[in-house]
Amino acid sequence: MNTQSLQLSIVIPTFNEVANVQEVVRRVEAAMGATAWEIIFVDDDSPDGTANQVRELACRDPRVRCLQRVGRRGLSTACIEGMMAASGPILAVMDADLQHDESILPDMLDKLRHGCDVVIGTRYAQGGGTGDWDEKRKQMSLLATRVSHLVLKQPVSDPMSGFFMLDRRVLDECVRGLSGMGFKILLDLLATSQRKLRIGEVPYQFRTRIHGESKLDHMVMWEYGMLLADKLIGRWIPVRFLAFSIIGGVGVFVHMLILTLALKAMGMDFSHAQTGATVITMVFNFALNNSVTYRDQRLKGGAWFRGLLSFMLACSIGAIANIGIATYLFEHRTAWLPAALAGILVGAVWNYAITKIYTWGKK
Ligand SMILES: Nc1nc2c(ncn2[C@@H]2O[C@H](COP(=O)(O)OP(=O)(O)OP(=O)(O)O)[C@@H](O)[C@H]2O)c(=O)[nH]1
Ligand SMILES: [Mg+2]
Known part of the structure; x- marks a missing residue:
């Protein structure tokens, strides 16, 4: 067990990921080496018993915690609440379904320690990729990325990424202005920040989901529209x-x-x-x-x-x-x-x- 002070808190939102949580902890442990880390799973009362599975892991490893929310759904709010419950000076957000390549976590941490406020795991830079996405999903993602520039203050290759790391001070600065709508918490953070952030990027290949099901559905575009509208006019009209x-x-x-x-x-x-x-x-x-x-x-x-x-x-x-x-x-x-x-x-x-x-x- 690592006794050095905590360096990285990894927030992992889950909904019906019972078959993935143990493996994601194992992979993070293997990737992080001597770095002291914690993982906070934020589970929205998954019917498949994900929260119980996480608590079982947590009994054996106190670096793992479970935040179970009842009567609520939402990826962005889950990430926000997980980050607020985290103790580390550096925060990361990562999916539970093993699609994010945990082996780039040390590179992301290194960039953050060397002057970045936010480091993004990107699929759209040299060395990155979207794996086995079909043409339609690629086009939708590119369109959503293009539209996101309406609310972004600086160019970022993958503002829709669900895999990123940030200095806790960035969250402290903008947490009260976050919309917390839909799936795109990184975009929410970048659009809310009042200052020019120093952003680093680390490319990775998006993997194929093996266990569990995608939660993306036909409402994802609507939720994205609500987030953009909130960022553009939410100050005046809810x-x-x-x-x-x-x-x-x-x-x-x-x-x-x-x-x-x-x-x-x-x-x-x-x-x-x-x-x-x-x-x-x-x-x-x-x-x-x-x-x-x-x-x-x-x-x-x-x-x-x-x-x-x-x-x-x-x-x-x-x-x-x-x-x-x-x-x-x-x-x-x-x-x-x-x-x-x-x-x-x-x-x-x-x-x-x-x-x-x-x-x-x-x-
Ligand atoms: N707490 C919480 N987690 C969620 C919710 N919806 C999705 N998640 C989790 O967020 C992560 C990303 O969800 P996915 O459905 O895999 O979305 P995606 O990776 O963008 O899309 P796919 O490529 O289709 O898998 C996974 O770890 C999910 O379990 C939610 O409403 N609440
Ligand atoms: Mg996924």
């Missing part, structure tokens, strides 16, 4: 409010569609058709917000139905406020369009603020 409002706008179309169907195709009377359309639209808006806007704390099972009830209640009060304000303004010499828009805005802000706290429990 992006969750933006997403909530876009879904509200889509809801208007859904409402009109159902109303038309009920009136024309089913021959219902207006008040029944309107009531039915309102209820269905509320369910639609709730379901979409639950899986998109609040994806990181999606309600499931019984909590889904309780959430729906509180959402409907909040939105009903929002509708009363909307109508009340619009009517008041209209009766006090405001034209119908601005009066209606003011009512909609007040209703939307109310719905967003109340459901954010009472439906999805976000402070």
Whole structure:
């Protein structure tokens, strides 16, 4: 056991990686030689028992720790919380699935000690590569990398990398400004930092996943868009409010569609058709917000139905406020369009603020 003071904390986010955690610890140990390190696995309550497996390893090796989060999902927030729980002066973030080449950790550490604030394991420099990615994934990644320059202050070959090392002081400087959205924690850090960072790069070959499944899905582009939007306009408008409002706008179309169907195709009377359309639209808006806007704390099972009830209640009060304000303004010499828009805005802000706290429990 190494008795020198801790030099490197490696944060490894996990979701269903039970078959990989032991091997990743073994490989880090082999790569790090005499350097004193710790590993913090941040597990989002994986159903495959990853957290228990990590705790078993931790009982035998106190350099390994488990941070288990319950009722939460999200790669970026997992990395942030892992880094905040780490004790070392230098932090690294690495995947659990053995796709990141741990043998470059000593080179990264060396660069960091010789004047860099951040060192990135890059797939897009001489000697690096994306392994067996198909053409579509390569193109998507290159596009996302190009778009990232909208928020970056300095050129970096692989800002989408999930494998990097940084001086803890960089995190301290920008942790309060991080968005914590989606998968791209490195981009979040680079875009949040207020100063020009000294960045080093170490190329590596991205490996093929052997055990477990990829968690990348069709929502990854949306989450990336939310992160970019937060970095660009989040100072003025919360992006969750933006997403909530876009879904509200889509809801208007859904409402009109159902109303038309009920009136024309089913021959219902207006008040029944309107009531039915309102209820269905509320369910639609709730379901979409639950899986998109609040994806990181999606309600499931019984909590889904309780959430729906509180959402409907909040939105009903929002509708009363909307109508009340619009009517008041209209009766006090405001034209119908601005009066209606003011009512909609007040209703939307109310719905967003109340459901954010009472439906999805976000402070
Ligand atoms: N704590 C936590 N970890 C996550 C979450 N989603 C993914 N991970 C972990 O983050 C790392 C990267 O996820 P992957 O699904 O492998 O993503 P990727 O490497 O970019 O994509 P692939 O090449 O398809 O594997 C892995 O160690 C996952 O277990 C999450 O919601 N919470
Ligand atoms: Mg992976």
